Amino acid sequence: MNLAKSNSTALGSDLNGSKTESMNGALIVSNPLQSLTDLPDELLLKAIDELDEADLCALGSTCKAFNNLVFPFFFAKHKIHSPLEGYISCVHAEHTLRAIRCSLSAKNINAIQYYFNNGINRLVEEVEELHAIVRLTDVVTDFRTDLSAADHWGSREAPLLDQALISRLTEEEWTKLYLGLLTAALTRGPERAELSGGDWFLGYLQDRDEYTAELGTPPGPVLSFMERVLGHKTTRYFDGSFRYKNPLTGQPKRSSQATNPIVQLPSAEDTVPRAEGSSDSRPATQGVEEGKRHTRLLGWIFPAKNKNSGRVQTAISSFAAYDSNNFKASSPDSNPTQVKNHAASSQPKAFTTIRTRGPTPKLQSLTLHADMFFAVPSFQNWTTQLLSWCASTLTHLELQFPEQPNEIWCKTFSELNLPSLIDFKGTCSPFILESKVQGSDLLSFLTRNPSIQKLTFHRLQAPANPSALPNSRRSILPNLMQVSAHPVYISWILHDKKRCPKLKEVTLLTGYSNVDSHFEYDDMDRALRDLLPRLHKLDVIGFQLDNDHRELNFWLQSHVNAGPNVGVLSRFIATRCLRINSRWYVNVINDQNRLKLAAQFVGLFPNVDDLEFIDHPGALHDTTKHIPPVIEALRLYSPQLKRVKINDKPPIDIADFGRPEKE
Secondary structure (H helix, E strand, O other): OHHHHHHHHHHHOOOOOOOEEEEOOEEEEOOOOOOHHHOOHHHHHHHHOOOOHHHHHHHHOOOHHHHHHHHHHHHHHOOOOOHHHOEEEEEOOOOHHHHHHHOHHHHHOOEEEEEOOOOHHHHHHHHHHHHHHHHHOOOOOEEEEEOHHHHHHHHHHHHHOOHHHOOOOOHHHHHHHHHHHHHHHHOOOOOEEEEEOOHHHHHHHHHHHHHHHHOOOOOOOOOOHHHHHHOOOOOOOOOOOOOOOOOOOOOOOOOOOOOOOOOOOOOOOOOOOOOOOOOOOOOHHHHHHHHHHHHHHHHHHOOOOOOOOOOOOOOOHHHOOEEOOOOEEOOOOOOHHHHHHHHHHOOOOOOOOOOOOOOOOOOOEEEEEOOHHHHOHHHHHHHHHHHHHOOOOOOEEEEEEOOOOOHHHHHHHHOOOOOOOOEEEEEEOOOOOOOOOOHHHHHHHHHHOOOOOEEEEEOOOOOOOHHHOOOOOOOOOOOOOEEEEOHHHHHHHHOOOOOOOOOOEEEEEOOOOOOOOOOOHHHHHHHHHHOHHHOOOOOEEEEEOOOOOOOHHHHHHHHHHHHHHHOOHHHOOOOOEEEEEOOOOOOOOOOHHHHHHHHHHHOOOOOOOEEEEEOOOOOOOOOOOOHHHHHHHHHHHOOOOOEEEEOOOOOEEOOOOOOOOOO
16 A cells, blocks of 8 residues: 555656545546646647648637647648748648638738639638738738639539539629639739639639529529629729628538538628638627637636746637728737727718728739630729729739630720830730730730830730731830840831830740741741841840741751851841740750751851850750850850850850869
8 A cells, every 4th residue: 555655656746746646546636737738749749740631720720829839830741831931832732721821920921822722612712711811911012823723623624523513603703702812912012913824714604604594593693784794893992992792601501522611701791700611690799709608618628827828828810809891800818899899989970971092002013814804894894993003003014815805805905004014025825826916906005005115925926917917107115125026026016117216135936835836937037137227236136946846947057058248147246145045845955956057057146245045955954964065066156155154054154164273
């Protein structure tokens, strides 16, 4: 018996000084652990390592201690940048946005780059989660989203599934959801925004709505004829009057076999965030009372320590009072009734005129890689308001040209007027053969934006008959300094000698994304001749080889055969830099015959000092075996060259290459 007591006392000394007694051989602890958080962090980490992602998010939302312990573990486990670093950069990571939203460090985020997942349930959940994260931040300086996975699902996978098993989402609901997110993000003061994808997913929703309507079941709100044609003209997004309301609020839970249910986050009219899968039919006061009961329950499970403790337990996130004006959770220690009374006292009195002041635009660079922003009425209305709102600050604009631009797209593009625009790039999707954008629309856009200094038309198919492009007697692009386009467009822009007096750099694009496309190198020679009146001003000439055309070697050989006395290249006496961009496809460096032709071609420019090989295949980052053959060919056929730069490697001095270093 004495031995049992001594053993009991010895064991009891290891339990944080708790007193123990032995009764009939049983060990009784008189002062047990009061909370899970009293356990060592090492033991807690072993426990939470057994939880899945959803349970981790739920556990991390219970108190500050678990928040500071669980979410850093979550981010490290999935190799995700912590919000403490100030930005989000995720590709198809499940539950990531929910974890970031629940993390106390979410307010530190100022840059967002996210690739949405496929499937309606998960996509809607991620849009709502990202919307909530944006509303938690004070400033977002960089915002980028990509819907390519949703496009692939909507065009390839969804049509093959049983539509009755896919959650219901109408085009109208998706438009409000996505535009609500974009509006919230772009009014947070970003300087750069890049919005990619969404056309195929939107097309799937449109087809599904039409099919549902044919069955006699209206897919959603019935739009009037004017709304279908012109969009929602009554919705103002950027003048300070826009109040987002979740279009899915109040809807019953949708039937779906998806493993991830939709998490509906609070709308602007909610006062308490809803738990996952809850309905929105309860009154706000009832939600506050439920929050109080949950808080008392958490207080029993995780009792708060004194202020001097290193881990203060306070309920957060899911049960914090919610401010509907700025979507920020109030302090966990604040009284929900005080929050409610404060909101009531801030309500404007009757018959008081409210003057809203829109957010100040800071957007400088905007990329829209989706046709829907100009072609679909509701998105086109939003895009028009966005460009009008940020016209004074926008200096860089990149648009994706559609394959078959409709009347709405043409009208919107041709009437754009951006007084601060310096850099414009129009590109086409690599999945289309050609874009049939009319020359009249291009001319109207260029005429309305004389401030452009850098112009790029990438993968824009030139008309079969160059004379079909319209000519204007008006002067266009007086400030243009750099231009990259198909030779036909170069000749079209520069056919008047008085145009573009400040032009310094020209890049000729020699093809398209289609492998079987044919390129007329006569257009290249014609454009070079059109550049002769500006030969004393051109500092840089570039050639972008988008495809390995069979005629490329013949074209290079034709100029080599012409020689320096007859050829046009020897007349560019002011050109100091030459660029050859292979787009990671056209092999020049590792093809001995083509390398020789390229070196002879470069040697025809009499005063070129610098040569740049850009995006050339075969020039690997970790090898230098391709460099000696290039230097040898340039020394032999281009003696006027001083430096050469290959891909991302530093410039190489040709004269000093291979010589022993001086001691």
